[in-house]
Amino acid sequence: MNGGVTPHHPPVVLVVAVGKNGVIGGEGRLPWRLPSDLKRFKAVTMGKPMLMGRKTFEAIGRPLPGREMIVLTRGPVFTSPGIHVAHTLDDGLKCAADCARTMGASEVIVAGGGELYRQTLAMASRLDVTQVDLSPVGDATFPHIDDTIWRETSRTKFTKGEKDDASFTVVIFERR
Numbered sequence: 001m002n003g004g005v006t007p008h009h010p011p012v013v014l015v016v017a018v019g020k021n022g023v024i025g026g027e028g029r030l031p032w033r034l035p036s037d038l039k040r041f042k043a044v045t046m047g048k049p050m051l052m053g054r055k056t057f058e059a060i061g062r063p064l065p066g067r068e069m070i071v072l073t074r075g076p077v078f079t080s081p082g083i084h085v086a087h088t089l090d091d092g093l094k095c096a097a098d099c100a101r102t103m104g105a106s107e108v109i110v111a112g113g114g115e116l117y118r119q120t121l122a123m124a125s126r127l128d129v130t131q132v133d134l135s136p137v138g139d140a141t142f143p144h145i146d147d148t149i150w151r152e153t154s155r156t157k158f159t160k161g162e163k164d165d166a167s168f169t170v171v172i173f174e175r176r
């Protein structure tokens with residue numbers, strides 16, 4: 001069941017990589033190098049619309065192939081080729097739902113950052129969380145996952161790949 005979006009809106013799924021201390025980013029960047037998780041992120045998001053904050057888009061720096069990116073900004077001037085820009089969360093969600101219909105996608109991904117996760121957690125159906133075995137310094141965090149609201153449905157451990165900074169565990173939570 002959806003948390004807070006209208007019954008006709010495709011399910012909203014938050015995809016995040018989070019440190020043991022809740023940190024997801026610092027100074028506008030990811031606080032680790034985890035190519036193995038980026039590969040998984042690509043597989044999980046492919047063919048789907050991705051809603052994100054302007055700071056996260058600037059960290060990524062370009063439209064990602066095979067996905068429609070809907071970037072939220074309060075600034076009227078921000079624009080970039082190959083993406084959709086929305087100025088309110090409602091408009092961003094509507095745009096993402098339209099993209100999902102056009103793409104034949106069954107769900108909408110929220111790809112961060114901290115500000116966007118905080119605004120969308122209450123309407124999410126599923127959380128796809130990479131728990132990174134590090135506690136980096138950073139200024140962006142993921143909100144608390146309340147286990148009276150969220151039920152863990154799967155847990156997969158990944159050993160540290162050659163180019164990864166750490167090992168990690170992917171945990172899926174479904175709304176109770």
Ligand SMILES: NC(=O)c1ccc[n+]([C@@H]2O[C@H](COP(=O)([O-])OP(=O)(O)OC[C@H]3O[C@@H](n4cnc5c(N)ncnc54)[C@H](OP(=O)(O)O)[C@@H]3O)[C@@H](O)[C@H]2O)c1
Pocket residue numbers: 015016017018023024025026027028029030052053054055056057059072073074075078086087088089111112113114115116117119140
């Ligand atoms: N570990 C992970 O999985 C992960 C994933 C994504 C991002 N990150 C990291 O998280 C950090 C960025 O997160 P953040 O919280 O600082 O920023 P963010 O959520 O990426 O972007 C915030 C910006 O989005 C716009 N915005 C937010 N809510 C809006 C709304 N309701 N209506 C219109 N515009 C809205 C505003 O843009 P304007 O300022 O243009 O108005 C705001 O400044 C970076 O370090 C990034 O690398 C980590």
